[in-house]
Amino acid sequence: MINIQRLSFKWHSQQTIPTLTIPSLVIEHGEHVFLHGPSGSGKSTLLSLLAGINKPNSGTLSVLDINLAQLSHRKRDAFRSDHIGYIFQNFNLLPYLSPLENVMLGCQFSKPRQQNALQQSDTLALEAQRLLGALGLSSEHHHRSVADLSIGQQQRVAAARAFIGSPELIIADEPTSALDAANRTAFIELLFAQANLVGSTLVFVSHDENLQALFNRSISLVDIMEQVI
Numbered sequence: 001m002i003n004i005q006r007l008s009f010k011w012h013s014q015q016t017i018p019t020l021t022i023p024s025l026v027i028e029h030g031e032h033v034f035l036h037g038p039s040g041s042g043k044s045t046l047l048s049l050l051a052g053i054n055k056p057n058s059g060t061l062s063v064l065d066i067n068l069a070q071l072s073h074r075k076r077d078a079f080r081s082d083h084i085g086y087i088f089q090n091f092n093l094l095p096y097l098s099p100l101e102n103v104m105l106g107c108q109f110s111k112p113r114q115q116n117a118l119q120q121s122d123t124l125a126l127e128a129q130r131l132l133g134a135l136g137l138s139s140e141h142h143h144r145s146v147a148d149l150s151i152g153q154q155q156r157v158a159a160a161r162a163f164i165g166s167p168e169l170i171i172a173d174e175p176t177s178a179l180d181a182a183n184r185t186a187f188i189e190l191l192f193a194q195a196n197l198v199g200s201t202l203v204f205v206s207h208d209e210n211l212q213a214l215f216n217r218s219i220s221l222v223d224i225m226e227q228v229i
């Protein structure tokens with residue numbers, strides 16, 4: 001699913017030490033990976049490369065056998081829309097849209113994801129409703145303003161938006177940091193159930209090492225990085 005070889009990334013060309021230097025990292029289809037590391041170690045930077053938002057300066061970074069390092073900006077955007085669901089730390093929901101409309105946005109720019117969604121339900125709205133229900137947001141909240149939802153409820157909307165149209169890779173950047181321990185575990189179990197239903201690979205970043213026992217693989221960013229002196 002993900003294959004990184006000899007990757008190096010700098011935010012600025014003047015940087016002497018790259019932010020990321022990863023000799024090798026392979027993640028298989030369907031794995032649930034817990035990615036951890038100290039603040040500032042580069043976790044969000046790595047996610048931005050996996051999602052094709054940024055591009056490595058050297059090395060290869062393949063997702064689904066496509067080397068994102070060789071694609072143009074526009075092709076990386078299209079690749080992300082078709083194959084990747086991203087749950088942001090602050091959720092990035094559009095406050096003037098309802099939860100249902102926010103979820104449908106997840107497949108608005110991707111024909112393949114719309115087609116996948118329409119294989120599950122008769123319309124995109126019904127599929128958005130189904131996912132919100134599966135992720136624990138009851139129907140009385142589906143048409144309210146997103147701004148009136150609790151953090152935990154917004155998180156469920158963000159997750160449903162990532163899952164609509166069954167993307168092969170789900171990336172989650174600290175999506176549980178605002179929740180208490182019991183709600184964190186319950187939410188992660190819902191994520192796993194949804195990912196398993198369609199065989200999505202899950203890469204989940206968190207500071208909270210108590211969560212790592214829930215995952216089938218744990219990766220320490222510090223351990224996989226090459227030390228550059």
Ligand SMILES: Nc1ncnc2c1ncn2[C@@H]1O[C@H](COP(=O)(O)OP(=O)(O)OP(=O)(O)O)[C@@H](O)[C@H]1O
Pocket residue numbers: 011019037038039040041042043044045046
């Ligand atoms: N947009 C950016 N422009 C320039 N430098 C950046 C940018 N984003 C991150 N960095 C730098 O890259 C390094 C890694 O940051 P990153 O946010 O990836 O770490 P992190 O492990 O996700 O941290 P945290 O756990 O605190 O979120 C930091 O030194 C940071 O200052």
